[in-house]
Each structure stands twice: as C-alpha cells, then as structure tokens.
Amino acid sequence: MALDLRADVVDLLGSIVDIESVSGNERHLADEVESALREYPHLEVVRLGNNVLARTGLGRAERVVVAGHLDTVPLADNLPSEIRTVDGEERLYGRGTCDMKAGVAVALSLAAELSAPSRDVTWIFYDNEEVEAARNGLNTVERERPDLMEADFAVLGEPSGARVEGGCQGTMRFTLTTTGVAAHSARAWRGVNAIHAAADVLERLAAYEPRKVVVDGLEYIEGLNAVRIHGGVAGNVIPDRCTIEINFRFAPDRTPEEAERYVRDVFEGYPIEVTDLAPGARPGLDLPIAQEFLRAVGSEPAAKYGWTDVARFSARGVPAVNYGPGDPLKAHQDDEYCAVASVRTVRAALAQWLGGGPAGARTSGDE
Template sequence: MREKLVEYLIQLVDIPSVTGNEKEIADFTHNFLKNFFTEENIIRHNNSLIAYDEFDPDKKTISFIGHLDTVPGINEFTGQIIEDRLYGLGSSDMKGGLAVMMSLIDYFSSKEKRFNCIYVFYEKEEGPYVDNGLEPLLKNYDIIQKSDFSFVLEPTNNVVQIGCLGTLHASIIFKGKRAHSARPWQGENAIHKSANFLKRLSDKEWKRYNFGGLEYVEVMNATMVSFSGGRNIIPDEFEINVNYRFAPGKSIEEAKKDVIELVNNEAEVVFTDLCPSGNVNLDNPILHEFTKKYGINIEAKQAWTDVARLSQYGIDGVNFGPGDPAQAHQKNEYIPLKNLYENFEILKDFLSI
C-alpha cells in the first residue's frame, strides 16, 4: 500500500490548486471517489466533496477532513523523492493528509471497518474565514454532524493537537486633523493619539490557560499600520491592525469586548476575520482510546484550525496529520515519507476490526 500512498501524493502535488483554483483537483478527487462510492454517497458542493459509507447503526462514526487548496508558492522538485522526502507545493500542508485519506478509502474498499467513515475534501481553507469551503458543507448538509469524532489531517508531525485558539483582527482607527508638519499646532496628529493605546498593548501580559495539562497562551499584538498623508503632513487618520489569539472557551463576543476595553474609547474599532476557538475535547472516548493505544503525544494547538469550525456544530475533532508544520507555506515544501507511512498505518490499524 505504500506505493499507492506515494502515487496518490505525487498525483495530488502535480495538480496546481492555489486557493480559488481548486476545480481541477476537485474533479480529480471526484473521479477517484466514483471508483469506491455510489453517486448517492457522494456530495459535491462547488469544489468541495463529501463521500460516506452506508451507515451501520451499531458502529460509531469517524470523519476524515482535509482541504484541497494550497497557498501560492514555488517548488523546484515537484513529485521528486530526495533523501526520503517527497517534494511538492502542499505536500505537507496538506496533500499528504489527502493522500492518506485516499489510501484509507482504497485499502478498506474490500475490507470491513469497525467505524462508519465520512471523507471530506474541501476548498478555500487557506483564504479568508468567511470564504472557507467547509462552512457550506456543514451548513447545507447534516452528514458531517453524524461524526462521533473527526480527524483533521493538517500537518502535525503525527502528534495529536487538541483544541485551538480563536482569532480575530481589529482595525483600531485614530482620527486627527490634517496640517502641514511645519505647523503642527494647526492640526491633530492621529499617530500621536495612539501612543497610550500602544503602550497598554505593549504592556499587556500574555495569559496562560490550562485545560487538562494542555497550555494555551492568549496573545494580542499590533501587526500592521497604515495612515493618511505623507512625510511632511500631520496625518488625520492612523490605523493599527490588532490580531488577538484568544483562549478556548472564550466566545467571539467576549474576545471583542477585551479589545474594546483596551482601546478605552480612544479610537474607532472595526472587527474583521472573526474565528471562534476550538473545544478542548479531552473526554471524547474515541480520542482517549486512540491516544492510549498508540501512545501518541498530545499538544495544545497554539494557532487556529478548522477544528474550531467543527466545534461550532457540536463535532469533536483534533488535528492529526503526516505533514511537517515547519514545511507549511515554505519554498520547496516537502513531506518526510516516514511521516506519511506512519500516519496511514496508525489510522488503518485504528479502523481495522
């Protein structure tokens, strides 16, 4: 099965699928699924796909979830294996995970499993939160909600990453009055007006939250600025982009309130890219069995992932994928073949009767 696993991955990385350009890889995946599922058990929504088993009510249900798209990038060694690493844009993030999903479908096409399985291949994960292709699948079809547990095969080096931070961006807009920089008394400097806020933001301590021994660090940072004017103009507007990564269990409304309180009515606040935090589902029995059986390391997810979106629909899930997170979005991205084989073998064994 290793040869097929590698073959699937080579085919996947050979198909360009930068966010917004997923039709070719969705067509490829759709044609693949037709070999193993009836049309009645395949759902296609734009360039996203769901395929699912005939459900046995005596079995629990597991879903495997992966995005088809990549960020833009350069890879000079696409499809090549060099020093036991397979190269290609998206090989780690996350076409290696997709290849594992395809290999599980292939392997179990003639074998019994102890779980019902749902396989989700979706578009536009690497773009804005509101355009993400998983949301319409969850909103328009109830099939994924049948999952008792979900594996999202994002790159984790085969470590289980549980929960995730929520994230939001806020434009903090300071208003002033335009003037010539030689006569600043005729204006109000919008940049200078931000000084107290920036000092409070700089002094704000990181908060650490512990869930069952897993630590999540809540952080708020200024990440970008823009202004109106020029080198010899007192600016009448100064905008700071603040990115807030907030702890599991905190709602978006609570996170927005934290930002508003820090601004202290000194500026206008406009929120964008509001992404919920993910539940820390340590008590899920399938997860407990899985981590205990294979002695897999468990980590807190100190970032955002679509397990948070699953949480909004009452679905427990974790990130567990073969890709190397350090390779995500890198030039000449690769995946260690050892990771690929190990991830497949673990999931195959877990599903086997």
C-alpha cells in the first residue's frame, strides 16, 4: 500500500506501522518512503541502502536535521495496527507505534507539507537502530555522504511523551571474569570455585551509589549494574570460570575514556574486557537555536535516560535533542501503543517551529 503523505497524520502512522520493518527487513518500508517523498519537487531525495534522506535547499540561514529510524524490534503478534479507546484516551496499538514510527509519521507528514520552512531541513529516515551500533544506518550516511549530517541543530523523534529530552547518557558494557580451579564437587577442597570468587565483584556493585550530576541544567543519574552472569560446567564440577557482564550508564560530562578509567578503578584487581562503549551527548540547551526550539514546542526539558542517536550528532558538533510522540515506557512492549493526541501535539509543535505559524498550525486531514 503506497504511503499518502497528505493523509491525516494518524492514518499515515497506521499505514507505516502495517509495513513490517523489523531490523534488517526495512527495505519495503524504505521503498515506500522514498517513493512518497519523490512526489514533492521542493525536496531533494537521496537513497543510501535502506536509508532515505530528503532535504530542502532554500538558502536559509540555518539548517536543522529531523531524524527517525524505520526499524522495530521483533513482532509479538501485534500487527496489524488497531485503534482503541482506553480510559477515554484514543490510542493506536501495534509494533512500532511508539518506537518510533509515530515520530517517523510526523516527520514524513511535515516534510511533504512544509515546502518553504523557516529553516532548511534535512529529513533522515534510517535503518537498523534497534540492533548493534555497527549496523546503524547513520554509519552508512556518515561514511558515504557526511555532508548530509551537517546542521545547526538536530531533533530525533524518539518517544519522549511530547517532552524535550536533552542529550543522552553514555553506555559501556564490559565483562569481568573470575577464575578458579576445576574439581569434582565431591572433592570440592581440591578446587577453587570461580562463582564464589565473584562474590566480591557483586558486593562492589551492591555498594555502588549512583552519581548524580547536573549537565547544562539537567540532572543525570548514573547506573552501574550486572546484567548477565555465566559460570559452571556441570552439576558435579567445581567451576573454574565465572563471567559477569556489567553495564555502566554514565552522564554526558564524562568522556568514554573517563568512564572506562572509572570502572577500572571500581574493579581494581580484576581484568576487564570492554565489549561496547558509546559516548553520551551534552544537551546544548543553552544555545540560541535550542532555546528557540524549547519556546516553540512549549516543553520543559528533562534529561534523557538511555542512549540515542543524538550522541552521533553531538560528536559532530551538532546539538541535538529527543522530541517525539509516545510514552517511552511502552517502547518494545507487547502491548505497544501511541496516544493519538501525542502524535498531533508533536506535529503541531514542530510545524510551528519549522513553519513559523501559530501553535494551532493545521495538520493534514483536519480540514
């Protein structure tokens, strides 16, 4: 079914959701997005793999990026989408409604309508965000067309409850292995139990007190937690190895190198293998363009707990925020949904910011 970008934004969202696009299977949706955007002569459309970009070229004083990922986590028997009213709230249910096809629908709707925005806009729709960072479609864009990532400000349409979430935490995953000596469990005194040796590591984690820090006016709370543990060979063997996987979520005032030094200090005496490390992003909300954005959308900002692709833009010197429809707590859940009112609120706010119109700017299909 072809996407109609002139349709009411909620109807458009339903159409996007019903095109299944689990990570790695975005081609069909990317084809439809590309085809729909090419109908609009005010947009230059670029296709890079399963990443679709469209931009205006009006010579405005500022350029902004509005971006969203096309992929979802695996299905849970939650397609096709359906509208339900629960406790007086109209909601669209289905995989990806919240994370983050609602943000994609808003961006596509505005990309089609705003032929002469107050700022030049680069709209980015990319693949493979929900999987390991190495597969993220923004890597392809940065490698093949880095110029398309250049901007004065960026907005990621991740679900934020129609509230601006500034910056993001950095994330680090690492493994820590304790060793022992294998033996028959009937003669345990002949061995050294590596699982028992892990007790000291777990005690250090239990004693950890989360650091709180204010960065650019927003409070971030760090977290250091064991997320997986593995050890043992059989029910009658004293284990000689135990591996603990630990996740450190650090505030954006730390560099990745500082985060790594910190955890090595916490676990001094143990060998650590870093398996994943991504920097956080400072909010940058003190900049004039960010302040204007906050005024336009009428939102009090909050810190982003978690990692998002705002960090990619921040690393390029582009201040970025998360702002999109949907309750982030519903992301990835089997009963995932997005409130219809949230979709309309975000669309109207972005239309005001980009179009310079009144707060109640027309949304497609409202006539």
